[in-house]
Amino acid sequence: MAGIEMIFPREYGYVALVLVAYCFLNFWMSIQVGKARRKYKVSYPTLYAIESENKDAKLFNCVQRGHQNSLEMMPIFFTMMILGGLRHPCVCGSLGFLYTITRYFYFTGYATGDPQKRLTIGMVVRFQNRREKTRMVVKAAIINQAAFEWLRDLA
DSSP: OHHHHHHSOTTHHHHHHHHHHHHHHHHHHHHHHHHHHHHHTOOTTOSSOOTTTOTTHHHHHHHHHHHHHHHHHHHHHHHHHHHHHHHOHHHHHHHHHHHHHHHHHHHHHHTTTOGGGGGEEEEEEEEEOSSOEEEEEEEEEEOOHHHHHHHHHHO
């Protein structure tokens, strides 16, 4: 057992916990894709719907693409977590948890059918004005394309 403790730091469990959480997130995303398949009538083995054959092709494709993008990033994320966690398990665990949360918001934003919503994390608060009803978007955080490229560059 002493050999394992020399390889893996004591806090490495945080890294493992984040990786398991990311797997569960991807499993949940696959369920959402299955639901979208039934809802928009896209049968297997079709990966992406064609607009000429299905009027809801864009909506389905956004759900599918959100999950597919998460799967594409998974090997890089896992590799960086496993290797980085050997030296800095708490930092990797914390940043990995943050990344997993942002992947959830990325997917839910993308799945709305508007791909631009994949880049924003926030909540909508509505206020009633005397003259008109206005919407005010309170940004909890903004994840834009530059931030995703920065994360990819780190990986």
